[in-house]
Amino acid sequence: HDRKATKVDGNSYAVDKWTNTPPHILSHINRHIYLQPNHPLDLTRRLIESQFPGPVYGNYSEPFPIVTTEQNFDVLGFPSDHPGRSRSDTYYLNEKTVLRTHTSAHQADYFRRMSSNENQEEGYTVVADVYRRDAIDRSHYPVFHQMEGARLWKRHEGMSAAESAAQILKDFEKLPAHGVEVEDPNPVTHPERNPLQSQFHSQEEVEAVAAHLKRSLENVVVKIFIEASKATSNAMKAGEEQLQEPLKIRWVEAYFPFTSPSWELEVFWQGDWLEVLGCGVIKQELLNNSGVPDRVGWAFGLGLERIAMLLFNIPDIRLFWSADPRFINQFREGKIVRFQPFSKYPGCYKDVAFWLQSATASGTGASAAGGAMPFHDNDMMEIVRDCAGDMAEDVKLVDEFVHPKTGRKSLCYRINYRSLKHTVTNEEANEVHEKVRKSLVELIGVELR
Ligand code: PHE
Numbered sequence: 069h070d071r072k073a074t075k076v077d078g079n080s081y082a083v084d085k086w087t088n089t090p091p092h093i094l095s096h097i098n099r100h101i102y103l104q105p106n107h108p109l110d111l112t113r114r115l116i117e118s119q120f121p122g123p124v125y126g127n128y129s130e131p132f133p134i135v136t137t138e139q140n141f142d143v144l145g146f147p148s149d150h151p152g153r154s155r156s157d158t159y160y161l162n163e164k165t166v167l168r169t170h171t172s173a174h175q176a177d178y179f180r181r182m183s184s185n186e187n188q189e190e191g192y193t194v195v196a197d198v199y200r201r202d203a204i205d206r207s208h209y210p211v212f213h214q215m216e217g218a219r220l221w222k223r224h225e226g227m228s229a230a231e232s233a234a235q236i237l238k239d240f241e242k243l244p245a246h247g248v249e250v251e252d253p254n255p256v257t258h259p260e261r262n263p264l265q266s267q268f269h270s271q272e273e274v275e276a277v278a279a280h281l282k283r284s285l286e287n288v289v290v291k292i293f294i295e296a297s298k299a300t301s302n303a304m305k306a307g308e309e310q311l312q313e314p315l316k317i318r319w320v321e322a323y324f325p326f327t328s329p330s331w332e333l334e335v336f337w338q339g340d341w342l343e344v345l346g347c348g349v350i351k352q353e354l355l356n357n358s359g360v361p362d363r364v365g366w367a368f369g370l371g372l373e374r375i376a377m378l379l380f381n382i383p384d385i386r387l388f389w390s391a392d393p394r395f396i397n398q399f400r401e402g403k404i405v406r407f408q409p410f411s412k413y414p415g416c417y418k419d420v421a422f423w424l425q426s427a428t429a430s431g432t433g434a435s436a437a438g439g440a441m442p443f444h445d446n447d448m449m450e451i452v453r454d455c456a457g458d459m460a461e462d463v464k465l466v467d468e469f470v471h472p473k474t475g476r477k478s479l480c481y482r483i484n485y486r487s488l489k490h491t492v493t494n495e496e497a498n499e500v501h502e503k504v505r506k507s508l509v510e511l512i513g514v515e516l517r
Contacts, residue, residue: 074161076134081161089159089167090454093199096211100131101388102195102372108399108407109213109388112376113195115295115404119288120217126189130174130196133167140166140173143358144326145351156444159199159210167199171216171369172326175350179358182220191219191365195372201446205462209385210453213372218350219280220365229270232364236276243283246290251318253282257329262321265328268352273364277349278329281366282319285333289317289344293335295404296379303406326351327367337378345370381406386458390488415461415486416494418501422514424477447512448481455503461486478517 072083076094102109117127141153151157152169159167168174171194178192195215202208221239223232257264264274293315316336320343324330327348334341347368355363373385380399382388387395394410424443445465452460460483467480483504485497508514 081165084162086160086163088155102213106399108376108380109372112372120193125191128194133197135168135173137164140168143176146325156446157201169200170198171196171214176358179360183359193217204449204460206384216369218367220363222363229273233272233276240280248290248315255319255321257321262329277366299404299406322346326354413491415492416497417482417484419482421480421517425513426476451507456500459485459487
């Protein structure tokens with residue numbers, strides 16, 4: 069093997085056995101659609117940023133997505149066996165370098181920046197493109213956008229825990245109230261898995277941080293969903309006014325390696341509880357290691373597409389990448405409108421069924437010596453993305469069984485080929501589908517049925 073390297077923006081990344089980032093994924097770097105004027109992601113970003121104004125908060129973006137595994141995982145305290153680190157979930161450029169899987173990859177750098185005297189800000193938001201190997205369907209795309217935010221308070225020299233808590237509560241009291249019912253404002257948190265960090269924080273300090281965190285984020289979500297329901301009722305014709313359910317939100321316990329305790333905020337939207345963000349009290353070790361041992365605070369992270377899809381009623385996540393004027397011209401700064409779908413082009417679906425290599429078979433195809441390569445759903449997704457690009461609307465496992473005698477496993481996937489740009493003909497779908505079948509044999513070593 070010759071020493072190969074991936075080049076991105078003049079940087080060179082040596083290829084090794086961890087490398088799994090295909091060129092079509094890299095081609096999304098530098099698109100920066102969340103900064104494109106009037107783009108729905110740009111409008112969503114601005115709407116949320118308006119809830120975190122200066123001079124307390126600075127609003128930033130991080131346009132370059134390549135980070136070290138150290139930034140993405142290690143400094144945040146991800147255990148070495150955390151599933152997020154696996155090659156089936158994360159795009160690696162090489163063993164030490166990944167496409168960031170979340171904006172939290174920049175937390176430590178932002179904290180460090182806040183320790184300097186020039187920076188008077190006590191909090192920030194940061195928006196960025198993030199990358200994850202995941203399912204293919206109308207709400208998942210391997211490249212999406214997150215906004216992260218944090219707020220820190222300095223415990224000044226000689227300040228007692230009670231004084232520190234009082235200073236945070238004073239800021240909490242300045243936050244506007246929202247008047248929306250919160251179903252479970254204080255869920256019980258698991259004392260061992262999600263402790264209060266009592267070696268670092270007093271109970272009243274944690275409670276003050278949590279109160280400020282919850283109110284700030286409730287305000288964000290209330291703002292978004294009030295805008296969304298205004299847009300919905302504007303869209304409804306006069307006389308057709310239908311009873312809109314009052315907005316309901318609730319807090320549920322969550323786990324993140326870099327916050328404790330942690331929560332998710334859920335919103336009751338069109339009949340379902342929807343998770344909209346994750347957050348928590350920042351782990352003190354992380355602050356200590358980032359040059360701000362004298363501060364306590366909170367952090368949150370949310371996905372912009374998820375919110376933009378319900379804010380504007382956008383039915384397919386691929387549309388965000390579209391340059392079609394029928395899409396892009398519907399959105400304008402300063403108003404939230406319901407997206408008017410233009411007619412969908414017909415698509416067609418194709419099934420592919422195959423036998424996986426049995427665990428005892430050896431030495432065939434791409435299998436590692438001595439056994440079968442573990443097959444992950446995301447390996448299927450990556451092959452389809454590679455062969456079909458944005459023509460794949462969704463991919464579903466429709467059948468799975470184990471042969472009673474041989475113990476071999478059979479899978480059947482249904483791929484829905486539908487383009488946002490043109491009608492997919494049967495010949496075109498066949499051609500792409502044939503590529504998928506070939507790749508499954510060549511890369512995974514399956515036996516087609
Ligand atoms: N980075 C987390 C995620 O992607 C979200 C998060 C950010 C949670 C900050 C807590 C604090 O799921």
